[in-house]
Amino acid sequence: MNLIEIKNLKKFFEISKGSFVHAVDGISIDIRQNEILGLVGESGSGKSTLGKVIAGLHGRSSGEVKYQGELLPEVYKASDFLRLSKEIQMIFQDPYSSLNPRMTVEEIIGEGLKIQGVPSAEVRKKVKEWLEKVGLQSEHMSRFPHEFSGGQRQRIGIARAMIVEPSFIVCDEPISALDVSVQAQVVNLLKELKDSFGLTLLFIAHDLSMVRYISDRIAVMYLGKIVECGDADEVFFNPQHPYSKLLIDSNPIADPQKEKLREFKSIEGEIPSPVNIPEGCRFAGRCPSASEECGKVTPQLKSIADGHEVACHLFK
Numbered sequence: 420m421n422l423i424e425i426k427n428l429k430k431f432f433e434i435s436k437g438s439f440v441h442a443v444d445g446i447s448i449d450i451r452q453n454e455i456l457g458l459v460g461e462s463g464s465g466k467s468t469l470g471k472v473i474a475g476l477h478g479r480s481s482g483e484v485k486y487q488g489e490l491l492p493e494v495y496k497a498s499d500f501l502r503l504s505k506e507i508q509m510i511f512q513d514p515y516s517s518l519n520p521r522m523t524v525e526e527i528i529g530e531g532l533k534i535q536g537v538p539s540a541e542v543r544k545k546v547k548e549w550l551e552k553v554g555l556q557s558e559h560m561s562r563f564p565h566e567f568s569g570g571q572r573q574r575i576g577i578a579r580a581m582i583v584e585p586s587f588i589v590c591d592e593p594i595s596a597l598d599v600s601v602q603a604q605v606v607n608l609l610k611e612l613k614d615s616f617g618l619t620l621l622f623i624a625h626d627l628s629m630v631r632y633i634s635d636r637i638a639v640m641y642l643g644k645i646v647e648c649g650d651a652d653e654v655f656f657n658p659q660h661p662y663s664k665l666l667i668d669s670n671p672i673a674d675p676q677k678e679k680l681r682e683f684k685s686i687e688g689e690i691p692s693p694v695n696i697p698e699g700c701r702f703a704g705r706c707p708s709a710s711e712e713c714g715k716v717t718p719q720l721k722s723i724a725d726g727h728e729v730a731c732h733l734f735k
């Protein structure tokens with residue numbers, strides 16, 4: 420069953436009169452109930468914008484986002500935020516800047532419930548419970564964010580999102596700012612919460628091996644479009660789109676010995692400007708397999724095997 424259904428979603432930012440950044444440019448994808456969908460792609464491909472549109476932090480330019488079959492408003496009003504923030508939450512990359520430094524941990528974690536009008540004593544009780552569920556102590560309630568390490572701050576961010584008991588969380592690079600040793604702990608916490616609470620997650624990250632580890636499915640994004648999507652192992656071990664292949668090849672291997680021996684292939688060239696989108700396949704200018712057709716016709720996502728979709732003219 421699908422929790423979220425996205426159809427031909429577009430989000431453009433007007434940067435000067437008549438000039439638009441095509442951050443999300445026609446995405447259709449479903450997110451299944453109780454799955455973790457990993458979202459990967461180079462910087463600037465539109466991952467955060469997609470996450471923010473789904474979470475209602477950005478209005479959309481066109482297209483549809485359905486949550487449990489309900490078409491969500493294009494731009495949220497205050498009443499939409501109040502209602503939908505119980506269902507959809509977001510966890511951010513930087514646990515340093517995403518927590519208000521002047522608020523105590525109790526105020527930060529309890530804010531969502533307070534806005535919903537939950538009585539203070541109940542909020543306090545829940546904050547205590549959630550501190551413990553995310554691996555912190557209830558004595559931490561009266562402290563301020565600067566008194567915590569990066570990993571602990573991210574746990575506070577997770578408790579803040581979880582306390583309203585959402586069904587869906589957009590995790591935008593929740594581990595990228597953390598030490599490697601702490602990353603696995605936070606990822607495991609998210610996995611545990613997913614299993615215990617039947618959560619559904621969109622997990623945005625750069626580290627592909629971590630994405631493979633946590634995700635049920637992976638979607639690869641390039642310049643505002645999804646170019647490949649499928650089961651996590653299938654996309655990771657058997658990528659079909661030339662961009663996914665290069666992206667996975669350029670992912671550093673955790674073992675430093677093996678990493679040294681490896682022939683390092685980075686993706687040549689730079690991601691084109693999202694203001695002047697090239698015609699045809701957006702990746703054609705950097706693609707080792709591009710043909711004339713690729714520079715003219717935009718490839719659509721096609722199913723190439725069970726649950727595995729690719730947008731590339733190599734697949735007819």
Ligand SMILES: Nc1ncnc2c1ncn2[C@@H]1O[C@H](COP(=O)(O)OP(=O)(O)OP(=O)(O)O)[C@@H](O)[C@H]1O
Nearest residue numbers: 432434440442461462463464465466467468469693
């Ligand atoms: N508020 C905004 N106004 C104008 N342009 C924006 C805005 N937010 C994002 N963009 C542009 O939209 C494009 C996609 O940005 P986005 O942050 O979604 O990419 P990303 O895939 O999350 O990148 P990263 O991996 O660096 O986080 C970029 O070109 C970015 O500069």
Ligand SMILES: [Mg+2]
Nearest residue numbers: 466467468591
């Ligand atoms: Mg981002």
